[in-house]
Amino acid sequence: MRRAPSHLSGISKGVLSTRLRHLVSRGIFDTAPASDGTAYREYLLTEKGRDLFPVIAALRQWGEDHLFGGGEKRSSLVDRENGAPVARLEIRSADGRSLAWNNTRVTA
Template structure:
């Protein structure tokens, strides 16, 4: 299989982000890490992903500083994968994808998993982009300031 072209030098932040976490396995690994999964075997069991793909994606996320490897918290010889501050900062991305999926990919009343707050046991309010004054912004209210060398 041909290796895809890297976008890590692209001037677009979306392209660079997708270069790292844009395939389904990487973002699902991040989602599972938010859900408390830490061990290779648990990621594999939960996702049903092939060992070689899982190993590759975990190594990539560790190299990029999204996950870190540490000794198992139970004192066994295993290692665990934990979110770093960089990985934790992906939480709004995962929530935004979840909320979009809830609105767009499920029929009314169709059951699905829910993300609830620990304190209130209630769903999170919808995430909406806002400007510095806190006003909700729609796509038609924005533009991309392209750099001269941007393609």
């Protein structure tokens, strides 16, 4: 297994290994030989994993709204092409109207 990135260094190897194996078994990641030619394996996002991007972006925006103090330093999600901040995600109706939690319901 490849060494964890430095931002994951606070997690034990056993916990990280268990979580990564679970994500592989769920089809979020695949493993492949390391691109640097070492005996390690790399974790690659599958299509299923890439489809999680809107969910992760929405959770990130929620966290920015509710978990940081004013002016507290944090990373930013930006457009790779121009460096501009990513617009807020919105839930929209089929006809394009913006919907809030109280404008929807679950049906069988």
